[in-house]
Amino acid sequence: MFGRAAAAALLVLLTLLTGCASDGQRGAQPPTAPGSPPEPSPTAPAPGTDPAVPPTNRPTTPSPTKTPKRSPGSGGKSGPLNTKRVTGVKAVALTFDDGPHPVWTPKVLDQLRAAKVKATFCLVGTQVRRHPELVARIVREGHSLCNHSWQHDLELGKKSEAEIRANLERTNREIRRIIPDAKIPYYRQPGGKWTASVTKISRELGMTPLHWDVDPRDWDKPSAGTIRTRVVDHARAGSIVLLHDGGGDRTNTVAACPGIIAALKSKYGIARLK
Numbered sequence: 001m002f003g004r005a006a007a008a009a010l011l012v013l014l015t016l017l018t019g020c021a022s023d024g025q026r027g028a029q030p031p032t033a034p035g036s037p038p039e040p041s042p043t044a045p046a047p048g049t050d051p052a053v054p055p056t057n058r059p060t061t062p063s064p065t066k067t068p069k070r071s072p073g074s075g076g077k078s079g080p081l082n083t084k085r086v087t088g089v090k091a092v093a094l095t096f097d098d099g100p101h102p103v104w105t106p107k108v109l110d111q112l113r114a115a116k117v118k119a120t121f122c123l124v125g126t127q128v129r130r131h132p133e134l135v136a137r138i139v140r141e142g143h144s145l146c147n148h149s150w151q152h153d154l155e156l157g158k159k160s161e162a163e164i165r166a167n168l169e170r171t172n173r174e175i176r177r178i179i180p181d182a183k184i185p186y187y188r189q190p191g192g193k194w195t196a197s198v199t200k201i202s203r204e205l206g207m208t209p210l211h212w213d214v215d216p217r218d219w220d221k222p223s224a225g226t227i228r229t230r231v232v233d234h235a236r237a238g239s240i241v242l243l244h245d246g247g248g249d250r251t252n253t254v255a256a257c258p259g260i261i262a263a264l265k266s267k268y269g270i271a272r273l274k
């Protein structure tokens with residue numbers, strides 16, 4: 001009797017001890033331990049932006065090797081802040097930023113015409129004012145227009161909504177002084193530094209915020225061969241390719257274009273954004 005009672009008491013004691021030890025272990029390792037890896041900060045830069053880039057005429061984008069993966073033909077996939085970054089069809093789109101420029105833009109236009117392909121030109125307002133004849137040629141030859149702000153202000157998105165609106169409207173007004181009924185279906189924020197304000201105002205003014213999914217960083221002066229390889233290697237069905245026909249010496253971009261155009265045209269087709 002005594003032995004059985006002692007054994008029962010011992011069992012109760014052991015059970016209590018085991019339970020306490022178990023709670024203690026859980027207490028020492030809560031699922032929400034402070035040592036857990038932090039969640040990504042909601043204020044972290046969106047893909048395609050790089051706050052370290054100085055306020056010069058430079059797109060701020062990740063290395064071409066970091067272009068986010070997506071399945072081919074996955075139309076409708078968005079860029080930062082729900083911007084457009086793929087065409088939505090198999091054909092890829094070429095976009096040329098920071099012009100029009102009297103040296104580079106005509107060379108690009110000549111190549112596009114020779115290859116019978118259309119592109120989209122993201123125009124800077126001050127350049128539009130200096131070179132109206134090039135804007136007229138871009139439209140006459142069937143390319144699409146994109147507003148790229150008045151003077152390529154990388155920080156425009158942080159300004160007041162009134163300032164953003166005035167900037168975008170001023171650029172559109174300058175384009176329409178040349179082509180009164182010009183369609184300007186897109187806006188591209190310099191450096192891809194999108195903010196909620198700038199995407200909202202862009203849409204309110206009837207312009208889809210236009211990002212990209214292939215950036216060969218041609219502004220960083222790689223060789224023509226490197227620009228071509230980066231574009232051709234990273235392009236997928238539906239890619240929107242970012243290139244520059246202004247903002248600096250574009251010798252290498254112009255030299256890369258024939259190879260880019262030939263490769264993308266044969267593999268996917270090249271279509272202007274509508």
Ligand SMILES: [Zn+2]
Nearest residue numbers: 097098190191
């Ligand atoms: Zn630009």
